[in-house]
Amino acid sequence: MQPLNNDQRRETVNTRQRYEAFRAAKARIDGYRGSMVWSPTKGTDYLLRSAYDEPGRRRQKSLGPRSAETERVKQEFDIGREEAKQRFEAAKAVLERQGAVNRALGLGRVPLTGARIIRQLDDVGLLGKGLRVVGTHAIYAYEAVAGLFADPEVTTTEDIDLLYDARRELGFIAQGEIAEAGLIGLLKRVDRSFERTRQDFRAVNQDGYLVDLIRPDAKPPWKEVRESLADAPGDLAAVAIEGLEWLENAASFEAVAIDERGMPLRLIAVDPRVFAAHKLWVAQQPSRDPVKRARDRAQAQAVARLVSTELPHLRFDGPELRMLPKAVFEAARPLFEAALRPG
The missing domain is CATH 1.10.287 (Helix Hairpins)
Structure with missing residues (x-):
C-alpha cells in the first residue's frame, strides 16, 4: 500500500x-x-x-x-x-x-474502459440500482476512500464484473433506452466493438476487454429469476455463481474514484469486509484455477489490511456481517487481526 x-x-x-x-x-x-x-x-x-x-x-x-x-x-x-x-x-x-x-500528480487509477462503462451505467440509473461493481474494480473504490494506492499486483485488470441484484424487480428500470438497447447496447455506446461471446453472460471488445454479468444462485434452486436487464435481442444473461449471495446481501460502498485521464467517477461496490471474506473463500475452493487462487488471496489480504488500518470504523465484528456464514466469517477473521499486528 x-x-x-x-x-x-x-x-x-x-x-x-x-x-x-x-x-x-x-x-x-x-x-x-x-x-x-x-x-x-x-x-x-x-x-x-x-x-x-x-x-x-x-x-x-x-x-x-x-x-x-x-x-x-x-x-x-x-x-x-x-x-x-x-x-x-x-x-x-x-x-x-x-x-x-x-x-x-499520478492520481488516475481506474482503467479508462471500465470507467466509461461505470459512467454509462450511472447515467442511465443502473449503478447501485440493480448493478454494483465487484471484482478487481471494487478495490479502486476502497482505496479512494482510504486515501492510498493498492499494489498494482492486486489492481491490474482487463475486465469488469457487474453484480446483478436478482432480488430486485427491475421492471421499473428496464424501460426506455435500457429496454431498447439492453446491457449490450449500453456497452456499445462505450465501445462499438463490444459483442456478446458464446458465453451469454460475457461481452468482449476488440482489445479483449471483458465484461461479465453475474448473479447468485437462485434459492431455492427452482425459483425463477430474471437473468437479463431487458428483453433486447442478444442481451447479456447473468450467470449464477455460488457464494455471490453474500455480496448481494452486503451493504453498498460508494466512493469517488479517479480514472486514468484524471477525471472523477462514482463507484458503487459492496462492503469491503464482505469483499475480503468472499475473496478468501473463493481462494480456498479446490476447483479454482491455481493462478487465480493466489490473486484472490492477495486481494483478500490487501483489502483486509486497508480496512483494518485505514477504515477502522468498519469493524470486522460489526452487525453488518451477520449475513456471512459462520465458517466464512471465522476463516476471514485472521486476515483482519493480522493487519493490526506489529510487523
Whole structure:
C-alpha cells in the first residue's frame, strides 16, 4: 500500500468537491430538458411544455393561454435554463482543469474502459440500482476512500464484473433506452466493438476487454429469476455463481474514484469486509484455477489490511456481517487481526 502524499491528498479532496458541484449542476440542467414554447391554436397562443418520458416518447402539456401568468412562467423557465447551462459549463470546465492536475500528480487509477462503462451505467440509473461493481474494480473504490494506492499486483485488470441484484424487480428500470438497447447496447455506446461471446453472460471488445454479468444462485434452486436487464435481442444473461449471495446481501460502498485521464467517477461496490471474506473463500475452493487462487488471496489480504488500518470504523465484528456464514466469517477473521499486528 502506498499512502498519498500531501499534494495528492489535497487534490483528491478538491476533486471530490468539484465533482459534487458538477453533479449538482448536471442534475439542475437535466431538470430543464425539453422546451417551453408558444403554440397558436384557433387564434390563441398556448404555452406548451415539451419533454421526453422514460420510454423516449415526446410528451406535451398545455400550461394555458397566453396571459401575464404564463408569460411569467415562460420567462422564469428561459432564465433558469440559461443560468443552469452556464453553471454546468463552468463546472465542467473546472472539472477538466482538475483532471489535468490529477494526471500530473499520478492520481488516475481506474482503467479508462471500465470507467466509461461505470459512467454509462450511472447515467442511465443502473449503478447501485440493480448493478454494483465487484471484482478487481471494487478495490479502486476502497482505496479512494482510504486515501492510498493498492499494489498494482492486486489492481491490474482487463475486465469488469457487474453484480446483478436478482432480488430486485427491475421492471421499473428496464424501460426506455435500457429496454431498447439492453446491457449490450449500453456497452456499445462505450465501445462499438463490444459483442456478446458464446458465453451469454460475457461481452468482449476488440482489445479483449471483458465484461461479465453475474448473479447468485437462485434459492431455492427452482425459483425463477430474471437473468437479463431487458428483453433486447442478444442481451447479456447473468450467470449464477455460488457464494455471490453474500455480496448481494452486503451493504453498498460508494466512493469517488479517479480514472486514468484524471477525471472523477462514482463507484458503487459492496462492503469491503464482505469483499475480503468472499475473496478468501473463493481462494480456498479446490476447483479454482491455481493462478487465480493466489490473486484472490492477495486481494483478500490487501483489502483486509486497508480496512483494518485505514477504515477502522468498519469493524470486522460489526452487525453488518451477520449475513456471512459462520465458517466464512471465522476463516476471514485472521486476515483482519493480522493487519493490526506489529510487523
